[in-house]
Amino acid sequence: MKYSNVxxxxxxxxxxxxxRKLRDDLNVMxxxxxxxxxxxxYLAQGGIAAAIGMNDHPEKHFIDTLEAGRYHNHPGVVRALTEAAPNLISDLVHHGCVFDKDEYGELALGMEGAHSEKRIIHGGGDATGKTIIDFMVAQNNxxxxxxxxxxxxxxxxxAGERCxxxxxKMPDGKIETYFADHIVLATGGCGQLYRYTSNAEPVIGDGIALAYQAGAEISDMEFIQFHPTLLYVNGKTRGLISEAVRGEGGRLVTEEGKxxxxxxxxxxxxxxxxxxxxxxxxxxKRGKQIFLDISNVKYFSKRFPTIASNCKxxxxxxxxxxxxVVPGSHFxxxxxxxxxxxxxxxxxxYAIGEVACTGVHGANRLASNSLLEGLFFGQMLAEHLNKQxxxxxxxxxxSRKKATVQKNLPSIQDIQHLMMERVGIVRSQEGLLRQKQWLKSxxxxxxxxxxxxxxxxxxxxxxxxxSLITDAALERTESRGGHFRQDYPCENDHLWLRKEINLKGDGAREQIEATAVT
Structure with missing residues (x-):
C-alpha cells in the first residue's frame, strides 16, 4: 500500500x-x-494580474473581473482573490522569483483586455508561466x-462517501494504486477537446471526468473561453499570440487593413x-482571414521573444x-x-486551478487572472490542510461494477472537430442536439x-x-460570456443571472460491495 498525506x-x-505552502512534515506526492x-x-505568456500600480486598487480589479465574467461570478470569492493578489506577488518576489522591471527598477506593468489599469506583471517578456514554474520546481525539490x-x-x-x-497506469501498462488522506485534482481544463486550442497536449478534461465518475458535483461547463488570437498557419493553430500584444498596440485587421x-x-x-x-x-465564416497588425508595437521581438520566435x-x-490568427479554445x-x-x-x-469551478471567473475569465487563481487557491488549500x-x-x-467499453470509439480528431463545429464559439439548439445524440451513441x-x-x-x-459541456450548453437558453447561442443571442438576467448549471455524477455510487485493500 503506497500512502501519502496529500x-x-x-x-x-x-x-x-x-x-510549496504545505507543512514540511506532511508527506506530499x-x-x-x-x-x-x-x-x-508553463506555456502561459501574458502574466499575472495584481493591483499594485500607483493609481490602481483591488476594488478596480474586482470590478473588472465581474464585468468580464458578466456578473455570473461569486463576488465574495472575487474580492478575496483581488485583495490577496498584491501579497501573492510580493511573496514570489521575496522568495526570489524574478519578474520584468521598468526603467525605474519597479515591476513593469502591462495592459490587457478588459482591464481598466495597467496591472499585468510578467517575467521573461512573454514567458511568465515558465518563469514561475521553473522557480517553483526549484523550491519544491x-x-x-x-x-x-x-x-x-x-x-x-x-461507504462510497470519501475519496x-x-x-x-504506468507507461508499460502496469497499474499502481496510491492512497492518501487528501486527494487534490490540479489537472487543468479541457482545451484539447477542440480542434483549435492554445492548450498543452495533455489537457483533455480528464480531471473533470474523474471527479464526475466518482460522484462529485460539476458546475458551469458551458462557459468556455475562446482566445481570439492563435497563430494560424496552413490550416492549423501553432500557438498563442498573447493578449498583451494588443495591450501594447496590436490591432485586428482584415487583409485589406480594415x-x-x-x-x-x-x-x-x-x-x-x-x-x-x-x-x-x-x-x-464569411471567408475573411484576420490578422494581428503589430506595426504599432514597439520592439516587438524584444518585448515578445517567445511569440516572435514561434512566428519565425x-x-x-x-x-x-x-x-x-484564429480564435481557439483557451480556458x-x-x-x-x-x-x-x-x-x-x-x-x-479537492480541486484547484482550471479544473475547479470556484465562481471567481463567472462566465468569462478576465485576462491574466488564471495564474493568479492558481497562486491564490493553492495557498488557500494549503492553509486549510495545514490546520487539519x-x-x-x-x-x-x-468496489465498482465495470462494463466493457465498446470498440468503435471515435477518434480524438473527430471529437475535436465536432466539438468545434457544434459546441464551439457559436452554438445553437440544432447543433447541440446533434452533438448530444452523437455523444450518447x-x-x-x-x-x-x-x-x-x-x-x-x-x-x-x-x-x-x-457530454457535460454539451448538456450545460443546451440548458442555458441565453448568451453570456463564453457561452454564445445564436438562437438566444442576448443575456437574460431575469432567468439566468448567477444561476449555475450543476451536474452530479453518481456512477461510483451505483456499486454494491467493498473489498479490502491488501
Whole structure:
C-alpha cells in the first residue's frame, strides 16, 4: 500500500503553489501523466494580474473581473482573490522569483483586455508561466514527483462517501494504486477537446471526468473561453499570440487593413475575449482571414521573444507586421464545484486551478487572472490542510461494477472537430442536439479503464467531458460570456443571472460491495 498525506494530480502553478505552502512534515506526492513541465501554466505568456500600480486598487480589479465574467461570478470569492493578489506577488518576489522591471527598477506593468489599469506583471517578456514554474520546481525539490503516470480512477472508501486514493497506469501498462488522506485534482481544463486550442497536449478534461465518475458535483461547463488570437498557419493553430500584444498596440485587421473591432465595443481590440472571438469568427465564416497588425508595437521581438520566435519558426515574416490568427479554445470557467478552500462536494477530494469551478471567473475569465487563481487557491488549500489534524480513515475500497467499453470509439480528431463545429464559439439548439445524440451513441458508462491503452482512456474521458459541456450548453437558453447561442443571442438576467448549471455524477455510487485493500 503506497500512502501519502496529500496526493496532487497535476503539476501546474496551482499544484506547485500548494506543494510549496504545505507543512514540511506532511508527506506530499505529485503525480502527472506527462512530464512535470508539460502544462498550460508553463506555456502561459501574458502574466499575472495584481493591483499594485500607483493609481490602481483591488476594488478596480474586482470590478473588472465581474464585468468580464458578466456578473455570473461569486463576488465574495472575487474580492478575496483581488485583495490577496498584491501579497501573492510580493511573496514570489521575496522568495526570489524574478519578474520584468521598468526603467525605474519597479515591476513593469502591462495592459490587457478588459482591464481598466495597467496591472499585468510578467517575467521573461512573454514567458511568465515558465518563469514561475521553473522557480517553483526549484523550491519544491523535497516533494516527490512521479511523471508519466496516467490516473484513470478515483478510489472511494467502502461507504462510497470519501475519496481515499487513485489508480494510475504506468507507461508499460502496469497499474499502481496510491492512497492518501487528501486527494487534490490540479489537472487543468479541457482545451484539447477542440480542434483549435492554445492548450498543452495533455489537457483533455480528464480531471473533470474523474471527479464526475466518482460522484462529485460539476458546475458551469458551458462557459468556455475562446482566445481570439492563435497563430494560424496552413490550416492549423501553432500557438498563442498573447493578449498583451494588443495591450501594447496590436490591432485586428482584415487583409485589406480594415480595423474589425473599431465600432464593435468601446474597448475595441481590448474588449472582453468572447466579444473579440465572436467578431473574428463572423469574419472567418464569411471567408475573411484576420490578422494581428503589430506595426504599432514597439520592439516587438524584444518585448515578445517567445511569440516572435514561434512566428519565425512557422514562416511568418514579421517585417510585414501582420500575423494570421484564429480564435481557439483557451480556458474553462466551469469545472469541479469547490469552495474557497478547494473542497469539492465529495469528502477528501479537492480541486484547484482550471479544473475547479470556484465562481471567481463567472462566465468569462478576465485576462491574466488564471495564474493568479492558481497562486491564490493553492495557498488557500494549503492553509486549510495545514490546520487539519490526523483523522482515522477507512482505506477499504468501494468496489465498482465495470462494463466493457465498446470498440468503435471515435477518434480524438473527430471529437475535436465536432466539438468545434457544434459546441464551439457559436452554438445553437440544432447543433447541440446533434452533438448530444452523437455523444450518447457511445457506451462509456462505468467502463473498465484498467484494460484500455492510454489513448482509449483519453477518448473516454474526452467523451464524458464533452457530454457535460454539451448538456450545460443546451440548458442555458441565453448568451453570456463564453457561452454564445445564436438562437438566444442576448443575456437574460431575469432567468439566468448567477444561476449555475450543476451536474452530479453518481456512477461510483451505483456499486454494491467493498473489498479490502491488501
Amino acid at each position: 496526493i496532487i494530480i497535476g503539476s501546474g502553478i496551482a499544484a506547485l503553489q500548494l506543494a 505529485i503525480i502527472t501523466k506527462s512530464s512535470q513541465l508539460n502544462s498550460n501554466s 523535497n516533494i516527490k514527483t512521479i511523471e508519466n503516470v496516467y490516473v484513470f480512477e478515483l478510489l472511494l472508501d467502502s 481515499i486514493g487513485v489508480k494510475g 480595423l474589425i473591432m473599431e465600432h464593435v465595443h468601446p474597448l475595441a481590440d481590448l474588449a472582453p475575449r468572447h466579444i473579440v472571438s465572436q467578431t473574428i469568427y463572423d469574419y472567418l 519558426n512557422n514562416g511568418i515574416d514579421l517585417k510585414k507586421n501582420k500575423i494570421p 474553462l470557467m466551469g469545472g469541479i464545484k469547490t469552495d474557497l478552500f478547494g473542497r469539492s462536494s465529495l469528502k477528501g477530494l 489534524s490526523k483523522e482515522k480513515i477507512n482505506f477499504d475500497v468501494f 457511445f457506451s462509456i458508462e462505468n467502463v473498465d479503464l484498467a484494460e484500455l491503452p492510454h489513448e482509449n482512456i483519453s477518448q473516454v474521458f474526452m467523451l464524458i467531458t464533452a
